[in-house]
Amino acid sequence: MALCGLQFNMANLIILPLFLGIAVDSGIHLVHRAQEAPTAALLGHSTGKAVLLSSLTTMVGFGSLLVARHTGIFSLGLLLTLAVGSSLVAAFVVLPLLLELFPLGPSARPPQRLTPSPAPPGASSTP
Numbered sequence: 001m002a003l004c005g006l007q008f009n010m011a012n013l014i015i016l017p018l019f020l021g022i023a024v025d026s027g028i029h030l031v032h033r034a035q036e037a038p039t040a041a042l043l044g045h046s047t048g049k050a051v052l053l054s055s056l057t058t059m060v061g062f063g064s065l066l067v068a069r070h071t072g073i074f075s076l077g078l079l080l081t082l083a084v085g086s087s088l089v090a091a092f093v094v095l096p097l098l099l100e101l102f103p104l105g106p107s108a109r110p111p112q113r114l115t116p117s118p119a120p121p122g123a124s125s126t127p
Helices: 010-036 046-067 071-101
Strands: none
Touching: 010 046, 010 071, 046 071
């Protein structure tokens, strides 16, 4: 905020949950895709492209507020454009690194028991 010359005000504090919702939503979609295909590149699938396009169009929409002469509207546009851009970078740079450190594939799950469990004592195996 200090780099852009913005100060926190009531409007900026109100829109922070909006930004967090967008960032979490993108992360959930990418993690879900990584669970389906752990070895594939995130951006190579339709999910990665959809998250990229969604974030870019959101940035363009909020970026249109940058032409406003009103300083409050301008600061909202700048803050949200930078926030969505940083969440986009985090989704495609930080999230894949975290998925490498903490894999979600079948090897990360605990092994399942393949043999049937023995019958409890006193139970007969015949009907």
